[in-house]
Amino acid sequence: MLRVELRDVGKRFGSTLALDGADLEIEAGEIHALLGENGAGKTTLVRTLYGLVRPDRGEIRLDGRETRIDSPAHALSQGIGLVHQHAVLAPALTVAENLALGEKDSLWLPPARLAQRARTLLEAYDLALDPETPAGELPVAHQQRLGIVRALARGARLLILDEPTAVLAPSEVDSLLELLVRLRGEGRTVVFISHKLEEVTAVCDRVTVLRKGRTVATRPVAGLDPRELGRWMVGVDPPPPGEPPGGEVGSVALRAVGLQAGLLRGVDLTVGEGEIFAVAGIDGNGQAPLEEVFAGIRSLEAGKIEVLRSPLALIPGDRQRTGLVLGLAAEENLILVEAARGGSEPLFRWGLLRRSRLRESVRETFSRFDVQGEPAQPAATLSGGNQQRLLLARALRERPAVLVAINPTRGLDLAATGFIREELRRAARSGTAVLLVSTDLDEVLELGNRIAVLFRGRLYPVEAGRRTRERIGELMLGQVG
């Protein structure tokens, strides 16, 4: 049993104030939810507790004693374990080897002994895994479970889970929540970072809400008004869910027939002018090849894509890697597409970039799309939300007839998310055909005129009369009937 207090913790990363006097009090033997928007400081706070972040100020008390935790080794010796959102395993090492990492009890670890030990642990936590499989080949849910078992094997009395459900399918979430309850039953303490109210109310005893690096409230979950939680989290009432754009759907602007590439096993779809066609699904069911074939960076093994209206614009799914050239200025990123098309008037003359025209045009776009930052600032130094707005601005600047958007709000806070969704809706209202591929169920429900689910490389349309969370969840898991 371990009781943890963090008092007045502050941490600044460069110009970003990540923690601004946050408090966290965890009672022994409870499941404690840590709730807050992206960027509220949840991850930084728990990384401080695990010795991964050196706080600028504040103190940590374990069972009442002030303690400095300066490395994961130290945290582990105090009985604190952390499982990252994407469990950090050594991908080329086997399950057994990953489970043995950090064990100090014996020097001699022949493979047979490793496997034996792994089997015992895996059995104790109902994980049917082959100890000899390289960890990197496991599905993400199993990797995560492996990370949890590893922390428990190291004797963690306090287990911190950083947004564990973000990468899980609904049924996997349930099984994780069951495990948390079981751990509480074993007398362990759990800190559970979440974005989802249902998960908090389902299993947690108390909840702490963070906003902008400060602790807003800590309350027992029982009898809590979810609307109040939401208010603590965002500061005002959460905006009501929007409506899908309801205008006239025009003629077909984008058609794909029998797409096969990588995981894709024959995908057909059409998107009409003025509609948003939303593709839901759990990552890893063909989203990556789907994005790549529309981006033109992967060739089709079979099938064809017909772009019947142009121009076509793309919002790539990974803003840092495929979306932006991080070392270039924001304004340069903004006009990359135009530059690639040959550099025409008015931004270019005789093939040369006209800086003053660029600045003018960029300022206009920045204010139109609410990008907070200097045009000349490297894209790398913009916040995630502003990077994403920049991508949106680049795509919509040209008034595209077809827009392909991949996870356009992934990892963003409510304000940025709301803004981007409204812009997508607005684009559709003005006649753009939008193909939205998103792993965010709310986003798909909120924006899609028609919805289909990508599962193991095939697209399953959601029947008009069964447009519910439950039905989409079923399809995500492959219950097609």
Next chain:
Amino acid sequence: MDAAGLALVLATLRLSTPLGVAAMGELVGQRAGVLNIGIEGLMLVGAFGAFAVGVATGSVLLATGAAVGLGCLLAAIFAWFVLNQRADPIVTGTAVNLLALGGTGSAYRLLFPPERPIVSPPAVPDLVPGVGVFLLVAVLLVVAVAILLSRTRIGLEIRATGERAEAAHNEGIPVMRLRWACTLFGGACAGLAGAILVLWISQSFVEGMTAGRGFIALSLVLFGGYRPARIVAGALLFGGANALQFQLQAAGFEIPYALLLMTPYVLTLIVLALYAGRAHAPGDLARPFVART
């Protein structure tokens, strides 16, 4: 076996040993995620140290110790730049090679000016006629490294560190300390390999005498798929080809000797490239690591 055959086998063993030893050190370093291309330079300072101390003291043990010590020292300089200062390992490794080449050349000319009579370091004692004790040391080293990496906790920690330093750190493994230790071990092995060149193979020191053997050891690690047995096989292949071309030269075949000299290098690279296929390099090889932000 006739006399020529026996001579060929002995020469093969002799010429393979320094490669195998240097490659074992590089292997351990790379498995921990440290790419040290300065291995050529480390071997060279080892060779010089063994020569100078061997000539001065006449002791094989002291000469070998000096070689190992100098290898460690130069490896420590490399480690400080690459691990602590997060300098680029390719640039730093190249600097180490140039430093070693220039440093040993100057020191040799200072300590052994041409007007001094020619001196020789002591020869390593033989285990059996024609086989120096260094062979035994090398065999033990290979076995020890193979066991360390595959069957011990420290080996697992080394592999995890090279594979995903962040994961290792998260499990409380001292990433920095391990990388330092493995880099120093690599320096010690390269220094020893240099001593083997001088005390067993050539009985003399010549500027730049390692002649690319460090780079061959480096490629043995890569093409040997980071596995000790394959690396040893590669070293034997190179040593064998080298021994053979010496015999062909001595037999007076009408082939330009430069072509013969080149053969072992080309042959080793071709065979290893074909045989090894796509080896899995440690995931975090040559990536700097920062513990806390």
